[in-house]
Amino acid sequence: xxxxxxxxxxxxxxxxxxxxxxxxxxxxxxxxxxxxxxxxxxxxxxxxxxxxxxxxxxxxxxxxxxxxxxxxxxxxxxxxxxxxxxxxxxxxxxxxxxxxxxxxxxxxxxxxxxxxxxxxxx
Amino acid sequence: xxxxxxxxxxxxxxxxxxxxxxxxxxxxxxxxxxxxxxxxxxxxxxxxxxxxxxxxxxxxxxxxxxxxxxxxxxxxxxxxxxxxxxxxxxxxxxxxxxxxxxxxxxxxxxxxxxxxxxxxxxxxxxxxxxxxxxxxxxxxxxxxxxxxxxxxxxxxxxxxxxxxxxxxxxxxxxxxxxxxxxxxxxxxxxxxxxxxxxxxxxxxxxxxxxxxxxxxxxxxxxxxxxxxxxxxxxxxxxxxxxxxxxxxxxxxxxxxxxxxxxxxxxxxxxxxxxxxxxxxxxxxxxxxxxxxxxxxxxxxxxxxxxxxxxxxxxxxxxxxxxxxxxxxxxxxxxxxxxxxxxxxxxxxxxxxxxxxxxxxxxxxxxxxxxxxxxxxxxxxxxxxxxxxxxxxxxxxxxxxxxxxxxxxxxxxxxxxxxxxxxxxxxxxxxxxxxxxxxxxxxxxxxxxxxxxxxx
Numbered sequence: 001x002x003x004x005x006x007x008x009x010x011x012x013x014x015x016x017x018x019x020x021x022x023x024x025x026x027x028x029x030x031x032x033x034x035x036x037x038x039x040x041x042x043x044x045x046x047x048x049x050x051x052x053x054x055x056x057x058x059x060x061x062x063x064x065x066x067x068x069x070x071x072x073x074x075x076x077x078x079x080x081x082x083x084x085x086x087x088x089x090x091x092x093x094x095x096x097x098x099x100x101x102x103x104x105x106x107x108x109x110x111x112x113x114x115x116x117x118x119x120x121x122x
Numbered sequence: 123x124x125x126x127x128x129x130x131x132x133x134x135x136x137x138x139x140x141x142x143x144x145x146x147x148x149x150x151x152x153x154x155x156x157x158x159x160x161x162x163x164x165x166x167x168x169x170x171x172x173x174x175x176x177x178x179x180x181x182x183x184x185x186x187x188x189x190x191x192x193x194x195x196x197x198x199x200x201x202x203x204x205x206x207x208x209x210x211x212x213x214x215x216x217x218x219x220x221x222x223x224x225x226x227x228x229x230x231x232x233x234x235x236x237x238x239x240x241x242x243x244x245x246x247x248x249x250x251x252x253x254x255x256x257x258x259x260x261x262x263x264x265x266x267x268x269x270x271x272x273x274x275x276x277x278x279x280x281x282x283x284x285x286x287x288x289x290x291x292x293x294x295x296x297x298x299x300x301x302x303x304x305x306x307x308x309x310x311x312x313x314x315x316x317x318x319x320x321x322x323x324x325x326x327x328x329x330x331x332x333x334x335x336x337x338x339x340x341x342x343x344x345x346x347x348x349x350x351x352x353x354x355x356x357x358x359x360x361x362x363x364x365x366x367x368x369x370x371x372x373x374x375x376x377x378x379x380x381x382x383x384x385x386x387x388x389x390x391x392x393x394x395x396x397x398x399x400x401x402x403x404x405x406x407x408x409x410x411x412x413x414x415x416x417x418x419x420x421x422x423x424x425x426x427x428x429x430x431x432x433x434x435x436x437x438x439x440x441x442x443x444x445x446x447x448x449x450x451x452x453x454x455x456x457x458x459x460x461x462x463x464x465x466x467x468x469x470x471x472x473x474x475x476x477x478x479x480x481x482x483x484x485x486x487x488x489x490x491x492x493x494x495x496x497x498x499x500x501x502x503x504x505x506x507x508x509x510x511x512x513x514x515x516x517x518x519x520x521x522x523x524x525x526x527x528x529x530x531x532x533x534x535x536x537x538x539x540x541x542x543x544x545x546x547x548x549x550x551x552x553x554x555x556x557x558x559x560x561x562x563x564x565x566x567x568x569x570x571x572x573x574x575x576x577x
Contacts, residue, residue, distance in 0.1 A: 018385065020392055021393075022394035024396060025560070029395050033385070033392065035346075058498045059499070072391060074391075088445075089517070091448060093494045102345075103497075
């Protein structure tokens with residue numbers, strides 16, 4: 001964990017969430033699940049569809065949609081046009097998008113120092 | 123009515139662990155065994171097999187499996203739901219019937235088949251009547267690929283399977299039935315749930331979703347705490363213990379490996395998820411945002427609170443069509459400068475393909491060990507990488523061009539950058555692509571056929 005400015009910490013999602021991904025045609029889905037329920041509001045605030053689209057620049061060529069599942073402390077992302085045509089058409093090693101989950105966990109988000117301390121993250 | 127029904131998952135896809143269903147039958151008490159064999163393009167493979175042999179066209183593994191477990195299933199009254207029938211459920215049932223007779227089980231069980239999902243022979247009639255079967259993802263009309271279609275099957279839901287169970291089938295063999303229907307049908311059969319009982323139908327559907335990928339909900343492919351998941355070598359496949367109100371517990375047999383926890387179940391719930399508010403099946407529209415999970419002891423997760431909405435007026439159709447050819451070639455480059463060597467080899471290869479005048483729809487280069495999976499997110503490859511695999515794939519309509527490409531990989535060993543190996547497998551194989559075309563059709567067009575006969 002690095003500090004990013006005076007009042008924020010940069011925390012990588014792998015410290016806050018686990019994930020699983022899969023495919024539907026040329027769309028990859030990534031389910032992002034908070035490691036602790038208390039982390040979920042942080043994910044909702046920071047891991048927006050726009051930020052995920054930016055994160056997957058050069059990989060996801062279409063839109064990113066986000067859905068919230070507060071009951072599971074989880075977010076579901078749909079990354080359209082990401083799998084080289086999808087299914088049997090794709091030439092990619094990961095034609096089924098199985099490792100998009102860990103690719104998302106590379107993302108870093110801003111957490112205010114105070115909140116990080118309260119959540120036991122600092 | 124039973125207080126509790128136990129449904130065990132024994133197969134998450136065609137090619138899953140062969141002995142998983144055996145261990146489910148022998149490892150402890152279960153009432154039903156569900157086996158999912160069909161992936162999106164499996165039907166087209168089976169269609170090809172049946173074109174060559176009218177007796178073929180189903181999941182062949184299912185027959186020797188039945189030879190192994192059928193006596194125990196009859197003895198313990200375990201009923202089986204399986205979409206092993208592919209494009210020939212009747213042929214599959216005949217093969218199982220023969221096995222049952224050889225095992226001396228004649229007169230002791232009934233076999234059910236569910237057909238009517240195959241609409242290949244009706245496509246022109248549909249198109250003529252204005253049922254366009256447009257691609258759900260791209261909006262294209264089916265007429266664009268009409269000449270190249272290999273198979274067309276409707277996803278049938280739970281109700282035809284329920285009918286077969288009600289007529290006494292010990293083993294129900296379906297064609298293209300939904301994965302979730304294989305679990306939901308036994309619950310409807312046991313608990314008498316109604317056709318408009320949307321909450322409970324949704325609960326049974328979500329139970330099906332949790333176990334339809336086999337061990338992927340019981341510790342397999344689980345990111346959470348993966349290092350400490352015990353004995354994956356002896357992984358236990360998931361079991362749903364359901365109650366009449368639609369609540370259920372996900373568990374596995376005692377003494378098996380793997381893990382069932384809130385986290386393993388959550389990971390499976392979000393797998394291949396679209397809009398969680400509407401998980402659409404032929405039987406209902408389930409709402410994943412209503413699912414409540416609770417830790418109920420070691421390897422037990424209680425699931426409750428599920429709500430659902432009425433089913434739609436449509437069924438999903440899975441159509442497969444040929445879409446050209448592809449091939450993938452690989453070579454491995456070693457330290458020092460492994461990545462730079464692989465990059466240089468790719469440049470040389472592409473120049474040669476261009477000089478040969480070969481045309482492709484797509485040429486894709488990946489560097490396995492550097493960034494094949496995470497692309498730019500993996501960062502700049504380290505100059506100290508011990509090795510990198512160059513992986514080049516091509517795709518196009520012209521088989522000859524793809525074939526020519528496969529002959530340009532090996533020459534790189536003696537005519538390209540040094541420190542290269544990994545060509546023991548010979549020339550890459552050219553593969554005909556069979557692609558998937560999802561569409562919708564009004565339910566009123568489809569008439570499932572259910573047959574149950576004594577062995």
